[in-house]
Amino acid sequence: MKDKNKKRLLENTLFLYALTFSGYFFSLITVPYQTRILGPEFFGKVGFAVAMMTYFRLVIDFGFILSATADVARNRESQQQVAKIYTAVMYAKGLLTALSLVVLLVICYVVPMLRQDMMLYVLTFASVAVSAFLPDFLYRGLETMKRITIRTLIIQAFFVLMIFLFLKTPQHYYFVPLFTLIGNAVALLFVQHHVSRHLKIKFVRLEKGYLWETIQKSSPFFFSRIAATIYQVTNTLFLGLMYSPGNAKVGMYVASDRLVGTAKTAFSPLADSLYPYMVKNRDFRLLKKIIFIIMPPVILGCIVLGVYANEFMALFLGPAFYDAGAVLRLLLPIVAITPLVYMLGFPTLSPMGLAKHANLSTIVSAVVQLIGLTILFLTGLFTVQTLCIITVFSQFTVLIYRVIIVWKNRHIFTQKESIVDVPQV
Template sequence: MAEVMKTNKKRLLQNTLFLYMLTFSGYFFSLITVPYQTRILGPEFYGKVGFAIAMMTYFRLVIDFGFILSATADISQHRENKQEVANIYTAVMQAKAILTGLSLMVLLSICYIVPMLRQDLPLYVLTFASVAVSAFLPDFLYRGLETMKRITVRTVAIQAFFVLLIFLFLKHPQQYYFVPLFTLIGNAVALLFAQVHVCYKLKIKFVRLEKGYLANTIRQSSPFFFSRIAATMYQVTNTFFLGLVYSPSSVTVGMYVASDRLVGTAKSAFTPIADSLYPYMVKHRDFRLLKKIIWRIMPPVIVACIVLGMYAHECMSFFLGKAFYEAGSTLRILLPIVAMTPLVYMLGFPTLSPMGLAKHANLSTIISAVVQLIGLSTLFWTGMFTVSSLCFITVVSQFTVLLYRAIIVWKNRHIFSEKEPT
């Protein structure tokens, strides 16, 4: 038994490391190109690109439809059954194809109706295409099987090559559409290699599904979809609202997007840990390991946030250029979100799912989204809508998630001793 647990933990560590490489590589390449982009594009054009990315995040959530959680758990539970794994894989990819087609029609309709968007139609179409192609990468399959090595190495190498295109060809603000174009090319090549690997190395191919299997897959994933919509709403909706109020090309939007991008990159540092723990915890329920990880992560994160808050203006100026010095004020207000993120992630699906309380992970994010929307509405009605007040409401909504999950875990803490491995 001890040897089995040791093997499982070794697999968890390896899977976590490669998930870090895969997930954080995208943010890392983005981070090293962001200073170059901000200096070439300036706040106005950088804000325009950021607005397009924020808008497309809605469509990315629709296309993914929570499969990164529901399908990962299903694959993990049936990994020894090749036929069922093929069924899950086929159903998810078919569902994503249907949702992509519907999303594209909605996007084109919106761009046709709204003149502000119609003027930049190529930007929105290219950004949508890059996001849609990325959504088809079978991350759920590799996470569920806990075999991330090969797909990670190839994907990172391909992304690194196409990131070079940004430095080679982006030379003028009017070339802002190069950002989604090169992202699309990198994602497309990565997807091609991933599909070849799934088909010829993992021997998982598309199969004919039984009647009702596809519909049932979508139905089972719907709670995760609403949860992820709610969890992402603050980040996407904030940029979207600012773009509508100040226009996508305004300096205000550009400043906020720059700060939010750095916060998002910092948050992404914890995503691989939670993502790799999720299938592991579903299968092994090792709460003792989970508590140990939390206690090791939180102290350095809190200290780092305090230090960054003290030098927020200088950091923004150093990383993004002097034009973004004032964005440090926005970054400083948003930093509590980074400090809360490890606990929010760990007390979510990695903890609540093996406890049999996954519905509360979904419910907490929905409640947080309601708090965010009520806060935004209040700011508009009272005439107090500013970037600072928007950031404050965002911090409050994220704290709501943490508080709710902490209360649920504490009230059901007896489950830990019942389900911890011996």
């Protein structure tokens, strides 16, 4: 039984990697083309819009990717219960999307800088909102990723091709969110068909209070995820508001941050697929093996990339982005510690009964980040370089916090590891 669970974990991890990383991969392969066509200024505009919409994406997701995944994993033997979870989450996302759209329109109307590019922000919001309705939590909890992954990959590849075919001048920058929206919409239609016809999961009537209970249960995960994203999103927003979204400095930072974010997502599917597995099996030995295997090559890769950062950025994104290598070099420590941050988060702390500390660690990090930004502004020391330094420091705060919690509670870790070794009768 244990071997069967591990085989299922491996297959789910591989397909979750493909599904999660494909979006970033297809986005990444278009980045060199976008940077050459749009240049730092217009690329910065698109990056600013994406950063702004990330907040709305977090509101719409509301932490369901963690709370609902765990609920589905625990109840996947009951199709009726899974259908209730699925219905509640999708209804909740609908309500949060409507609320977010109203807020966005008000902000765009009030802020002249945003009102001038309203189509860009509305299209970017639409692409993000549609993507948020893809029920990743359902497939992760059920650990059945194969069919949906293959279909989504084909659809995403087709619409990435559209960007290469139609994006020809800087003035076409709105094509980036437009084709992303179309691709996400078609993918969502296929996914809903698969959920209804093949998984036999349909919308059901919810008893009074169940929807609110679902939202309330997920709220700690929401605050954790928005805190974890503050550094990445807020940095771009601060730069855009300080220099204007079309400033070359914003484009340089966005390009570097996009690469760092993509590198981080290389570890996210592994942690995400381990999460439901660890909730059910608590196999800490496997967790330790994975950490010891992936950390050395990650650290070595960051060192090599740091040495040749400027040359890499010029080769990958074009000569205009040569100076962005200095920004990338400062942000690389974040990539180096990401596997540990992810693995010591929910996959470790949840089965130890300490999930609240995974949330608290990101909140503490966000507070450190905001305090650091405030100090930089008040002292007149705010630059792209000092921003990167504060960001790296705040991310190390997450790691240090989680290491301390795991170490202080290592007796729980040892006890539950021994439980895994007890033969199943």
